[in-house]
Amino acid sequence: MSWLITGGAGYIGAHVVRAMTEAGERAVVYDDLSTGIAGRVPPGVPLEAGSTLDRGRLDEVLAGHGITGVVHLAAKKQVDESVDRPLHYYRENVEGLRVLLEAVTAAGVPSFVFSSSAAVYGMPDVDLVREDTPCAPMSPYGETKLAGEWLVRATGRAAGLSTASLRYFNVAGAASPELADTGVCNLVPMVFERLTGGAAPRVFGDDYPTPDGTCVRDYIHVVDVAEAHVAAARALGTRPGRDLTLNIGRGEGVSVREMIDRITAITGHDRPATVTARRPGDPARVVASADRAAAELGWKARHDVQDMITSAWEGWVRQHPEAARH
Ligand SMILES: NC(=O)c1ccc[n+]([C@@H]2O[C@H](COP(=O)([O-])OP(=O)(O)OC[C@H]3O[C@@H](n4cnc5c(N)ncnc54)[C@H](O)[C@@H]3O)[C@@H](O)[C@H]2O)c1
Numbered sequence: 344m345s346w347l348i349t350g351g352a353g354y355i356g357a358h359v360v361r362a363m364t365e366a367g368e369r370a371v372v373y374d375d376l377s378t379g380i381a382g383r384v385p386p387g388v389p390l391e392a393g394s395t396l397d398r399g400r401l402d403e404v405l406a407g408h409g410i411t412g413v414v415h416l417a418a419k420k421q422v423d424e425s426v427d428r429p430l431h432y433y434r435e436n437v438e439g440l441r442v443l444l445e446a447v448t449a450a451g452v453p454s455f456v457f458s459s460s461a462a463v464y465g466m467p468d469v470d471l472v473r474e475d476t477p478c479a480p481m482s483p484y485g486e487t488k489l490a491g492e493w494l495v496r497a498t499g500r501a502a503g504l505s506t507a508s509l510r511y512f513n514v515a516g517a518a519s520p521e522l523a524d525t526g527v528c529n530l531v532p533m534v535f536e537r538l539t540g541g542a543a544p545r546v547f548g549d550d551y552p553t554p555d556g557t558c559v560r561d562y563i564h565v566v567d568v569a570e571a572h573v574a575a576a577r578a579l580g581t582r583p584g585r586d587l588t589l590n591i592g593r594g595e596g597v598s599v600r601e602m603i604d605r606i607t608a609i610t611g612h613d614r615p616a617t618v619t620a621r622r623p624g625d626p627a628r629v630v631a632s633a634d635r636a637a638a639e640l641g642w643k644a645r646h647d648v649q650d651m652i653t654s655a656w657e658g659w660v661r662q663h664p665e666a667a668r669h
Pocket residue numbers: 349350351352353354355356373374375376377378379380393394395396415416417418419420435439458459460461510511512513514
């Protein structure tokens with residue numbers, strides 16, 4: 344099959360391209376390079392510049408490359424920014440998806456994989472979040488992902504499109520230093536930034552109802568996330584008429600304190616963390632039940648938190664060579 348990977352120049356998208364091509368699938372990247380980096384797209388994989396809002400350009404690329412499946416990662420992903428700019432997020436993430444689905448159904452492409460997020464759950468009051476746990480997103484970003492799932496499912500049913508929405512939990516790590524995330528909006532890079540800048544890492548609240556009082560999350564290596572896409576693409580490609588919604592996590596909760604302790608041990612920057620006020624909107628615990636993905640796709644995460652932090656650190660040092668000298 345020939346897969347169009349939207350957002351393939353982004354952090355996760357570039358890993359998906361790598362995994363798909365290593366698995367022998369043909370990949371074409373479609374990206375507006377708003378946050379993506381052209382150099383992440385490997386030689387031999389065509390990079391088509393364009394926005395998901397541009398129907399004409401999508402028609403041209405879908406037909407020009409004989410696309411038979413789409414993996415849609417292109418989106419804006421910053422929770423805070425989505426609170427300040429909801430219209431921008433709805434336009435890019437929901438309208439962009441609607442236009443893409445119009446192009447996909449018009450071209451008769453049969454398979455569609457969508458990047459969703461654990462952000463759809465909001466503040467789940469359960470130990471392990473299952474796909475049928477009620478969704479109550481806490482931010483416009485999470486809302487756009489839930490609305491995106493609805494759009495994907497409804498279009499799939501109406502147009503006979505086989506679909507999968509993959510709800511990633513907390514993604515970290517890199518396959519190689521040059522593919523590492525360049526943003527500093529998640530715990531791991533935020534702690535790297537503080538430590539290498541000579542500041543104490545911050546714990547946003549230690550009075551949560553969790554074993555050590557800090558928030559618990561389900562961290563997953565980006566290489567495992569990418570492999571889940573290969574498994575989903577294959578599942579849709581071989582079995583038409585599917586409608587999958589799957590958690591992509593490890594099913595293991597790790598607290599902010601545990602993460603910071605591991606980061607200081609791995610980086611050698613040993614500075615005690617400072618506890619600050621809670622960050623508004625943070626749920627105490629969000630950990631996946633990963634059973635459905637295992638049953639439907641035969642996929643299971645293979646990498647642990649040690650791998651995530653070590654590989655993310657190698658990427659950080661590459662982007663900030665001065666960090667290694669401390
Ligand atoms: N990083 C995470 O922790 C996480 C967690 C859950 C879900 N997700 C989802 O995974 C996907 C990829 O996230 P990422 O971390 O790689 O982010 P990223 O910003 O690195 O990648 C997004 C890519 O999409 C491109 N893009 C954005 N808007 C576009 C548009 N309208 N048309 C064409 N291209 C566009 C960007 O240039 C970029 O290359 C997103 O859909 C995000 O919501 C990410």
